[in-house]
Amino acid sequence: MMTLSLIGIGCGDPGQLTRAAIQAVNAADLILIPRKGTAKSDLADLRRTICADVLTKDTTRIAEFDLPVRDAGEADYRKGVDDWHDAVAAAWSQTIADHTGTEGRVALLIWGDPSLYDSSLRIARRLNPLPKIEVVPGITSIQALCAAHALPLNDIGEPFLVTTGRRLREGGWPEGVDTVVVMLDGGTAFQSLDPDGIHIWWGAYLGMPDQIIISGALAEMGPRIVATRQDARERHGWIMDSYILKRRPEARQHAP
Known part of the structure; x- marks a missing residue:
């Protein structure tokens, strides 16, 4: 039976890999590296760098594949995502079949952590035959953002909410919370x-050499963030x- 390891690799700094992540990388017979087009070649380069740095055996194979692009023009958002997940699962399956068949250990290096606003687990469960799935947690962009700003995420005894730019733009400030974390914002929903x-x-390219962080009153920093x-x-x-x-x-006190 094939084992598929989804390995969280943090947000760009190879130093964020845990010992468990390094062990999982070295346990793999095949490592899949998705290519997201030339504009995002940095992401594939980082995965290659990690493999070069931590692999200690020469029998592990590395296979790259082109990641399907989601149809942003699909009117039904959930259907568009569902179709995209099917296409990605097919790409995974084909790449695995081409290089290792239905047995052995396959690894995917997941940006951040597979549990938070990442579709890897959902896609993995679409593979046929269904592999044994293992998850190695990684540092999330939320952790990296808080660390970059030396910021405690929650206020004492208070909740926070993690949402997307699309939902913030469509629904406004969520009820019942005073701290909101926004991810997957294709623009500037704030x-x-x-x-x-x-x-x-705010932070961009967190953990990478080109990391940028800005903080302050939204009325003052908003325009600066948009331009940056x-x-x-x-x-x-x-x-x-x-x-x-x-x-x-x-x-x-004055919120509706």
Whole structure:
């Protein structure tokens, strides 16, 4: 029976790999590296660097494949994602079959952690035959963002909510919380909010040499983040960012 290991590798710094992650990489017979197009070649390069740094045996094979692109024009968001997951699962299955068949240990190096806003586990369960699935946790972008800003995520005894840019833009500030973590924001959804009384901690390319962080009152820092984000995207051809929003006590009292 084949074993598929989903290995969290952190957010860009090879030093974020745990010992368990290094052991799992070395236990693999085959490591899959997805290619996301030339604009995101940095992500594949990092995975190659990790393999070169931590692999201690020369029998492990590395296979690269082109990752299917989600149809952003699909009107039904969930159907678009579902179809995309089917396509990715097919790409995984074909690459595995081409290199190792139905037995052995296969590994995928997962950006951040497989448990948080990552579809690897859902995709893995679409493989046929279904492999034994193992997960090695990694440092998430939320942890890396908090560390970069030396910021405790939650206030004492208070909850926080993790959401997406799309949901923040469509639904506004979530009810019942004063701390919101925003991931997978293809733009700058914070611009849809009334900035009064809101503080932002933003970061892009977290853990990578080109890491950028900005924090401050949203009313002041929002325009600066928008400009910085646009410039960085033009220079790199892609951007991966996240941010934390907090409301001050006086803003909570006047919230609807």
